[in-house]
Amino acid sequence: MTMPMSSMSGWDTAGAILIVLWALAMWAAVGVLAYANRGPVRPWVYRGSVALIGVGVIGQLGHLQEHVAQVGYWLGHPNSPSWMTPWGTGLANGLQMVLPNRPTFGMELLHLTGNFIFLAGLAGVMVITRRATKTQAHRWGKMGVWMQGIHGLEHLALTVSVAFGSRAIGLSTFFGLIDPGPGLTTYRVWWHFIANVIGTVIFGLALYHLWKERRAVRATYSLRPAPVLTEQAA
DSSP states (O other), X not given: OOOOOOOOOHHHHHHHHHHHHHHHHHHHXXXXXXXXXXXXXXXHHHHHHHHHHHHXXXXXXXXXXXXXXXXXXHHHOXXXXXXXXXHXXXXXXHHGGXXXXXXXXXXXXXXXXXXXXXXXXXXXXXXXXXXXXXXXXXXXXXXXXXXXXHHHHHHHHHHHHHHTTSOOXXXXXGGGTSOTTHHHHHXXXXXXXXXXXXXXXXXXXXXXXXXXXXXXXXXXXXXXXXXXOOSSOO
């Protein structure tokens, strides 16, 4: 996948720094909440996990719309190079300053960052349901973490391979065996779109069940004796 790089502005740099800080802050929160949740019941972990999940939802909405826009552009221009939204291009341009001699590194790093923001939101579901493992929310959250974790490793492989001067190597490039051109663009655009739709649906189902089972989940953070959880929350 190629990405034409335009001149970089101060806004591009600021946006790139902010999105990286966003991802780092979310994973710092995951670590703090998960560690705190290992000990005695701490009600603030519940509130923190809700906030973490909410920020993850916002991040994934932005991430998903980028892939929807790419597919929309492909439908009208199937033989053209891949396309990114103006705001996606700006963020990629800002991230490109890390390795300016690798033309697609900024784009790869942007998608890696977006996917790890999404993964942090899913991890929030696992944290909040740690004491409610029999709930459907926990099961869907666990499925999402596994699925998105694998997808995150795919993006890590793509980013690292480009950083070391190779073609982007991963499942979505058929391990670098597909030559650049319309074929590679088509395969990669649709591969990542489908992967993100599946991940988003799983996240949505986890949130749906979390809402249905919210009383049972919240009860596990009460300092009073919690009721016994059943398969379905009352």
